[in-house]
Amino acid sequence: MIFQTRSSGRQEEEVEKIDCDNYLEHLINAYGNLVFSICFRLAGSYFDAEDLTQDTFLSAYKNLHTFDGKNDKAWVCRIATNKCLDYLKRAGRNVVPMEDTYFNEVQCNKPSPEEYVLETDMKQELYNLCSHLKPPYQEIALDYFYYEKDISEIVKQSGKNVKTIQTQVYRSKIMLRKLWRKE
Amino acid sequence: MVTEEKQIGFTACNHKNIDFKNIALEELEHIASCEICAAQYAGFIEKQAMIKAPHYLKDNILKKSRAFSGVWNINKHIRLQMSWKRLQMFCYGMKIGLAMCGALAILFLVPVGDSQQKEPAVGVNFIDKMNRELREFSDNVLEYTDLLVLNSDANNKEDISHDKEKE
Numbered sequence A: 001m002i003f004q005t006r007s008s009g010r011q012e013e014e015v016e017k018i019d020c021d022n023y024l025e026h027l028i029n030a031y032g033n034l035v036f037s038i039c040f041r042l043a044g045s046y047f048d049a050e051d052l053t054q055d056t057f058l059s060a061y062k063n064l065h066t067f068d069g070k071n072d073k074a075w076v077c078r079i080a081t082n083k084c085l086d087y088l089k090r091a092g093r094n095v096v097p098m099e100d101t102y103f104n105e106v107q108c109n110k111p112s113p114e115e116y117v118l119e120t121d122m123k124q125e126l127y128n129l130c131s132h133l134k135p136p137y138q139e140i141a142l143d144y145f146y147y148e149k150d151i152s153e154i155v156k157q158s159g160k161n162v163k164t165i166q167t168q169v170y171r172s173k174i175m176l177r178k179l180w181r182k183e
Numbered sequence B: 001m002v003t004e005e006k007q008i009g010f011t012a013c014n015h016k017n018i019d020f021k022n023i024a025l026e027e028l029e030h031i032a033s034c035e036i037c038a039a040q041y042a043g044f045i046e047k048q049a050m051i052k053a054p055h056y057l058k059d060n061i062l063k064k065s066r067a068f069s070g071v072w073n074i075n076k077h078i079r080l081q082m083s084w085k086r087l088q089m090f091c092y093g094m095k096i097g098l099a100m101c102g103a104l105a106i107l108f109l110v111p112v113g114d115s116q117q118k119e120p121a122v123g124v125n126f127i128d129k130m131n132r133e134l135r136e137f138s139d140n141v142l143e144y145t146d147l148l149v150l151n152s153d154a155n156n157k158e159d160i161s162h163d164k165e166k167e
C-alpha cells in the first residue's frame, strides 16, 4: 500500500501527500453519492447528511495510513456508518429512521450505479423548503441548492459581489437546515 | 468520537441476516465494524436508490482536506522544533552530568597524599618561592605603614608641644 511507506525526505513526503490527495479525490468521485445516500438514509436530513459525508471523507483521509487497500468501498461505508451512529447517539436517537420517505425503490438494470442516481422526493422537498425562505435568500437558495449553480454563475447572473453571495448562501443554508429538521 | 476506533481495525463478527430496509441500532453497529456486512449494505443502497450528493460537496471536502494537511504540516514542524530543543537540552544535561562525574571521580579516586609526594620539585619550589615573595611583599607593606603611623604620631606630638609653648 502506497500510504504505508515511511518517508524520510521532504520530497518523499510531498509525493505521499499528493498520493493521499489523489486517492481522496478518487474516493469522493467513486463513492460520494453512495456515502451521501447512506448518511441521508440514516440521518434523515439533507444538510446533516452533507456534514456527515464531509466528516466521512475527511476521516478516511486522516486514516489512509491504516487502510489495507483491499476493499475501499466497504471501508468508506464503515466509516460513514460510524459517523451516522455517532450522530444518532448524539441526537439521543435509539432508532434508525425506518420509512423510506425520500427514497423511491426502483428496479434498475443500468450497468453503473452512478447512472441511476435519482431525482426523488428529496429534490422536491428541497424546492419546497427553498420556497419558504424570504428574499433575497429564496432566490439564492433555489439557484445554489436546487438548480445547482456555482457561486461564480450566480455572481454573473445577479451582478452582486462574490462575498455577498457567499454570505447569503451560508445564511440560507442555516435556515434550510433548521427548516428540514422541523419537517 | 465514540466509535472512531472501530474504523481502524477489522473486527471478527457473526454476520447476521440484516434487513437493510429496517436496520436496528445494534445492526448498524455491526455494519460499522464488519467489512462484509458493510459491503453488502453498500450494495443494497446502490441497488435500491441513490441520491446525488450536493454539487459543491466535493470541492468543500477537498478544501478542508488541504487545510487539514496544512495544519498537519505546521504541527509536524512544531514537533520537529520541540524535539530539536529537547535534544539540545539532553546534550546540555549530559555535559553537566559528565563534568560532575569527572569532578567527583577526581575528588574521590585520586589519592591526595601520594599526589603531593609525586608532584615535581619544580612545582613545589615555585609555590614556595611565590609564598616567600608574597610574604616579603606584605611584610614590606606593613613596615611601610608602621613607619607612616610612627611619623604622623611624632609630628602630632611636636605640634602639641609647640601649641603648649605658645600658650
Ligand SMILES: [Zn+2]
Pocket: B013, B014, B015, B016, B030, B034, B035, B036, B037, B038
Ligand atoms: Zn458482518
